[in-house]
Amino acid sequence: KQEVTQIPAALSVPEGENLVLNCSFTDSAIYNLQWFRQDPGKGLTSLLLIQSSQREQTSGRLNASLDKSSGRSTLYIAASQPGDSATYLCAVGYPGNQFYFGTGTSLTVIP
Amino acid sequence: DAGVIQSPRHEVTEMGQEVTLRCKPISGHNSLFWYRQTMMRGLELLIYFNNNVPIDDSGMPEDRFSAKMPNASFSTLKIQPSEPRDSAVYFCASLPQGFGNTIYFGEGSWLTVV
Numbered sequence: 001k002q003e004v005t006q007i008p009a010a011l012s013v014p015e016g017e018n019l020v021l022n023c024s025f026t027d028s029a030i031y032n033l034q035w036f037r038q039d040p041g042k043g044l045t046s047l048l049l050i051q052s053s054q055r056e057q058t059s060g061r062l063n064a065s066l067d068k069s070s071g072r073s074t075l076y077i078a079a080s081q082p083g084d085s086a087t088y089l090c091a092v093g094y095p096g097n098q099f100y101f102g103t104g105t106s107l108t109v110i111p
Numbered sequence: 112d113a114g115v116i117q118s119p120r121h122e123v124t125e126m127g128q129e130v131t132l133r134c135k136p137i138s139g140h141n142s143l144f145w146y147r148q149t150m151m152r153g154l155e156l157l158i159y160f161n162n163n164v165p166i167d168d169s170g171m172p173e174d175r176f177s178a179k180m181p182n183a184s185f186s187t188l189k190i191q192p193s194e195p196r197d198s199a200v201y202f203c204a205s206l207p208q209g210f211g212n213t214i215y216f217g218e219g220s221w222l223t224v225v
Contacts, residue, residue, distance in 0.1 A: 032211050043115075043202060043216035051211045089154070091214070097142055097161070097206060099214060103153040 002027050004092050006102035013080055014110050021075040021105045023090035028068045032093040035064050035075050037086045038104065044089060048075070080109045113137075115217035117203050123223045129191040132220045134203030135184055142206040144214070145178055145188050149199045157201075160186065193224045 003026040013019050023033070032051050036044040048057045048064040050073070056065040063076040073090055089104040116135040124130055136143050145157040158168040160180045171178070175194070180186040190197055200219045206212055 034213065036216075041221075043218045044204075046213045046215070049211070049213050093211075093214075096166075097159060098167075099144075099156070101154040 002092065002094065002100040004090065004100045004102040006090060006105050008105060009103070010106040012108040012110060015080060015082060017080050018076070018078050019080055021088050023073040023102055025071045025092045028071050029094065030068060030092050031095055033066055033073050034091045034093065036089045036091060038089060039086050082109045082111045085109050115203055115205050115215050117217035117220050119220055120218065121221045123225065124193055126194055126224055127192045129189065130193045130222060132188040132201050134186045134217060136186070136203070136205030137215055138184065139207060140205035141183070141208045143180060143186050144204040146202040146204065147199045148202060157188070195224045198223050
């Protein structure tokens with residue numbers, strides 16, 4: 001079974017700080033990697049999707065990078081806001097529509 | 112698009128009762144997934160359908176769990192009989208045909224078995 005690890009499990013930062021969330025995976029033969037946001041009591045919302053041939057993707061204040069060879073992805077959030085408080089999960093996609101999820105990083109942005 | 116629609120959103124049932132969770136995938140998506148999320152184990156894949164056919168059901172915990180997809184717009188996950196350890200959030204997700212696409216999740220069905 002593929003292992004996907006997210007560190008840290010929880011993170012608390014003051015508003016305005018830049019922060020980095022980490023995702024690591026054991027099998028580098030990935031198809032793509034997605035970052036999701038999950039608010040309490042809600043489903044998962046896709047934030048960024050990186051194909052295996054790409055190095056990074058950007059959307060607004062979010063930037064996700066992918067290093068297949070080292071089995072790592074980072075999600076960079078610039079100028080954090082209280083509304084960014086949520087759990088962030090990464091999902092690694094493999095051929096055959098196999099997706100493996102990390103356990104998430106719970107982010108709290110303090111006003 | 113209405114997104115992936117799941118029902119019920121919340122269910123509280125007594126141990127031993129049958130539970131049926133329902134999912135309507137996004138129109139045109141040909142892959143459907145059922146996941147279970149708990150604090151202890153995170154998100155676990157239960158079963159994956161492609162073009163209404165079960166492709167991978169290795170994550171189904173035991174015979175008490177069954178899933179069907181009678182057509183492209185509807186799927187059910189049934190637990191019979193339910194047990195307290197089945198308490199979790201059950202998510203349905205769908206994926207369009209092709210490679211490298213985003214997977215879309217429903218809001219989940221929150222199940223409590225007492």
